[in-house]
Amino acid sequence: MEEQQLQKKTYPPPMWARNTSPLTRRLLFIVAGVLLVAGLAFAGYSIWKGGSGEDDIVFCTQDAMLCPDGSYVGRTGPNCEFAPCPERKEQEGLFKTSGTVYGKVSIGPLCPVEPCKNPPDVYSAQTLVFAPSGGGRPVDEPFYAPLSPDGSYSIDLPESNYSVSLLGCSYLGCGAVFPKEVFVQANKTVELNIDIDTGIR
Numbered sequence: 001m002e003e004q005q006l007q008k009k010t011y012p013p014p015m016w017a018r019n020t021s022p023l024t025r026r027l028l029f030i031v032a033g034v035l036l037v038a039g040l041a042f043a044g045y046s047i048w049k050g051g052s053g054e055d056d057i058v059f060c061t062q063d064a065m066l067c068p069d070g071s072y073v074g075r076t077g078p079n080c081e082f083a084p085c086p087e088r089k090e091q092e093g094l095f096k097t098s099g100t101v102y103g104k105v106s107i108g109p110l111c112p113v114e115p116c117k118n119p120p121d122v123y124s125a126q127t128l129v130f131a132p133s134g135g136g137r138p139v140d141e142p143f144y145a146p147l148s149p150d151g152s153y154s155i156d157l158p159e160s161n162y163s164v165s166l167l168g169c170s171y172l173g174c175g176a177v178f179p180k181e182v183f184v185q186a187n188k189t190v191e192l193n194i195d196i197d198t199g200i201r
Helices: 022-052
Strands: 064-066 072-076 098-108 127-136 143-146 152-158 160-166 180-184 189-191 194-197
Touching (some): 098 180, 127 152, 143 152, 160 194, 180 189
Parallel strands (some): 098 189
Antiparallel strands (some): 064 072, 098 152, 127 143, 127 160
8 A cells, every 4th residue: 555645734924924034033022022921020019019019108298296204206097197295104203304283263253243053264275385484494485274164284394484464365454464474393283373354343
């Protein structure tokens, strides 16, 4: 029997290959390979950058807040909030760089005939201002002590002389009472009580 030879079926090359030289085809393959590698590299970099969290970095301002104990804290965290002040330690004999001022503010009379049937709350919205007036530890910013509903207050201040006033005080006796001067000594407590005449008669 005669051996039958299998002939492979051949296909003609594409039109673009027929009209280009071997050198041109080689250059086209090289360019295609370079573009493929560049695309893969860009995709890998995009995935890495997306997972690295670089876009989430927050740069906070460098301002600082003065704490009652005389120390300073800066801004931190994703919301750039001030870090909490150091906790107060009330251990006996522990030296502090600040002192405490406490007392009570009395405002009256509140109506022509006292006691008033419905006395207004004149204390909760009031705030004492302690402005450094020189001497002791130099501090520029004033300190604020909100009053409790009964007029009492307490505040820790760095050692210094302070000029005390009531924020937005418009009563008749404000001019005669304020400003008051007080010296705050480190590790000491000072009592300061204030009486304000409203002028109501």
